Amino acid sequence: MQGLRQRLHRLFRRRSDLEREPFQWYLLLGRAPLETLRSPDVSALTPIYPPSDRFWADPFLWRQGGERFVFFEDYPFETGRGHISAMAIDAFGQPLGDSKPILQEPYHLSYPSLFTFGDDLYMVPEKKAVRCVDLYRCSRFPDRWEKVRTLFKGPRMVDSTIFEYEGRWWLFCSVKGQGIRYDESLFAYYTDHPIEGDWLPHPLNPLVRDFARGRSAGRVIKDAGGRLLRPSQDCTGHYGAGLNLSEIITLTPSAYEEKRIWHRRGEETPGVLGLHHLDWHDGLLVMDAQRQRPEAHVLE
Numbered sequence: 001m002q003g004l005r006q007r008l009h010r011l012f013r014r015r016s017d018l019e020r021e022p023f024q025w026y027l028l029l030g031r032a033p034l035e036t037l038r039s040p041d042v043s044a045l046t047p048i049y050p051p052s053d054r055f056w057a058d059p060f061l062w063r064q065g066g067e068r069f070v071f072f073e074d075y076p077f078e079t080g081r082g083h084i085s086a087m088a089i090d091a092f093g094q095p096l097g098d099s100k101p102i103l104q105e106p107y108h109l110s111y112p113s114l115f116t117f118g119d120d121l122y123m124v125p126e127k128k129a130v131r132c133v134d135l136y137r138c139s140r141f142p143d144r145w146e147k148v149r150t151l152f153k154g155p156r157m158v159d160s161t162i163f164e165y166e167g168r169w170w171l172f173c174s175v176k177g178q179g180i181r182y183d184e185s186l187f188a189y190y191t192d193h194p195i196e197g198d199w200l201p202h203p204l205n206p207l208v209r210d211f212a213r214g215r216s217a218g219r220v221i222k223d224a225g226g227r228l229l230r231p232s233q234d235c236t237g238h239y240g241a242g243l244n245l246s247e248i249i250t251l252t253p254s255a256y257e258e259k260r261i262w263h264r265r266g267e268e269t270p271g272v273l274g275l276h277h278l279d280w281h282d283g284l285l286v287m288d289a290q291r292q293r294p295e296a297h298v299l300e
Helices: 001-021 294-299
Strands: 023-031 046-048 053-066 067-076 084-091 101-102 112-119 120-126 134-139 145-155 155-167 168-176 185-189 229-232 242-252 255-265 274-281 282-291
Touching: 001 145, 023 067, 023 274, 053 120, 053 274, 053 282, 067 112, 067 282, 101 145, 112 155, 120 145, 120 155, 229 255, 242 294
Parallel strands: 023 053, 242 274
Antiparallel strands: 023 046, 023 282, 053 067, 067 084, 084 101, 112 120, 120 134, 134 145, 155 168, 168 185, 229 242, 242 255, 274 282
């Protein structure tokens, strides 16, 4: 009898879990020459599915010392709290083993944005749950990270993305407050030193205010011609509906201009319900996509 009660409890808990989270984010990975980046081919990427009890989102690629890894938000449905995991991949973007947690906190983490400064690799994971933007340095690749400092404390900031352009360092993010929502905004801050410097707000913030292209969706990338491409989310209709790439035409401490050059809604690809992140590094392209969870038919 005790065994029957335990099985029924697990069944009801699983059913409740499916009702809360009927959809699942997963990864799309594959080779992509830099010359093709301005018009990426979603259908050419190979899906990599997480276990059914979680989703994988916000992927960032990195290669170091001959090893390639994809870092991402690992979100178990049961806990409702994400952490950062990494998975070794080959030169074609295929997994070489299971994913492993590499950064965990007692609160939600996501969007493990990566950049290098000097000889070091840094990460800026999203920490909106505690209203701060913290900088981590990699002390052993890929699984040991040490907190260096807090860059921002207080504002509700998400998807912080740090990159260098023309001798100045920039942090792009989305901010919630004063009637502005995460899914519609792009804010910018700049500094001369990304580790020790003070970050100054751009006087035109928010640089973009548009549900169709405001919120960041991955690393700012230089294309084959040296032009900056900014991935952004299309959140019209619902969160994670689609992706954009915009070419940054002007980026200075007093001006900003971008032009959208590519757009893709999730439903334009068979079996895909949403797209909301893109990253390119060293010949590999990764996105995340949304599907119905495999067990969701249990509820029908």
